[in-house]
Amino acid sequence: MKMGMVIDLEKCIGCRSCMVACKQHNSQPPETWWNRVFTPGSHRHLTPPARGVEYFLPVHCQHCENAPCEKVCPVGATFHAADGAVLIDFERCIGCRYCMSACPYGVRQFNWEDPEKAHQRSEYQEKYQYGYPEDHRHEGRLVYTPLRPRGVVEKCTFCAQYRDKGELPACVRGCPGKARTVGDLDDPDSEVSRLIKARDGFTLLPEKGTKPTVFYLPPKPKEV
């Protein structure tokens, strides 16, 4: 079993529903976004950089097979789960931020202060709580907790708390265009494997040799 995700850029409408679903379900602190959707080539989202060039790029943890973040972690807090997802043990992380530096995709986020203080600073409504409400352990390790401890690094878990219950990640469920598909990359007949083969699926920054398990399907050229 090797978990993988395919994102069809032809179907992505850039609505950022996945960003919001991800942020809410994973109770990310203010100014922390595990999942980002931008318009490549443009400094303004939803504004094409050139006539006829318009697609959107969702980027979160690429759950690399050869993950630099996992290799540099001095205490093994970042680990590969049996299903191929790259997860962070919130009880083990010492907060050295080496992994953030080593990640070529810039997907890792640090907790610079207590979440309650961050909420106050950003003027969130008092006692406003959001996200999956309980701690979640995967392979015995704490990979999700609603209020993140100060001083640890966090990132996309492919929604470990939902997948362990047989549900799909929040971004997959939240996508109105059904642009996202998850499945087993080891199985040549799985939907993800078939899509990658049929539609020339590609990965981001292949030259870095990280072997991501998140694949993208190119959009069709636009007629202008």
Next chain:
Amino acid sequence: MSVQMKSGLWVSGALFLAAFVVWLYQLREGLILTNMVNSYSWGLYISGLAFFVGNAAGGLVLTSSIYLFGVKQIKPLAKLGALTAFANVTAAMLIVLPDIGRPLRLYNLLLHPNFMSPLVWDVLVLNLYALASAVYLYILMLPELTGRLSWLAVKVDNPHDFSEKWARRIAPVALLFAIGIHVVTAWIFSTQGARDWWFTPVMAPDFVSVAIAVGTTVVLLAGALAYGTGKKYEEAYRTLGLIIFIATCVHLFLMMNDLVIHAWYGKAETHTIMAVAWGDFALLHVFEVAAPLIGAGLLLLPSVRRSLPRLALSSALLIAGVFAHRFLLMPAAYNSVPMTITPLGLPNTHWSLPIASGRFTPGMSSFLEQYSYSPSLVEVVILLGIMAYAVFLVLLAISRLPILARERS
């Protein structure tokens, strides 16, 4: 104890204590008190690590010169070399602590070390070097641990011969760790394929050359302050000045060599790096090149080496230039965010995916394409405090232990 020594101890001790208090405050509030953000995840503290590691090379230069190359005239400085090495290598370990988000969990390094991580290698080799320096210093001091210090001495038949024999035996081991700390610290950066500025094989040899230059300067400065600049040590200082100059030239050559290759090929990433190094930080870049070169050049002049103020000023210039060099490790790696791609359909465009900053700052966007970092007051105070720690330790040891050769009058 002289008045200068006393005031030096008080000032450095107070500054170290202040930094400790500020660190406790930062422990309570979190790293929000620094000016780092998600896209700029290492700042002044890690520059400090590289700086102190470099300063610790003095012991290496002296022991290797004495035992490998037979340069006997610098032998009186051997203990100072080992002492400054110990002070700086422990300072290097100390400056990492405030950079750690959860320092109380550092025991995980012992319980669950990941031996793939260059950081684990660095922790190992820094500790081994600190231990080796301390043992080496002790062996060198052994013959003089008499009188009120005799309780510190191990009982051996002939302390002088014992010291000579074991110093010779420990020296090569210490040398290995000494080179190791520079190489492994460089690997922490140069193994990061995500950062084009660091991802170069030249970094480890460059770290060794910078270290030889600045570490020797630290010993030279300490020696001149302790012994003065009289006839007796003229030969020793001349040798050190030569080592400093050669190492500085090698360092500048390695640095320029890297820049030329980057610039010649002219990848888009290179333009970003160059824009940062020669644009935003042009003046500091000029300083990082000119200051060590001028400092080392001046130390070649006998007239400079004979005057304490001139020698001190030239040394300080070199050390400051190397510090600027260490600071500039970060901006070209972090100022622009990684994940730069060529968008489909726009073959000549280079575009970076913005990163969430991780902290609320009024007037600043949540998503950053670029971030200019300058350290916060908390970071500056803590760094100064650790520098003060190194000075305090050296002064304390000099005033209590037989570090300095006794003047025969």
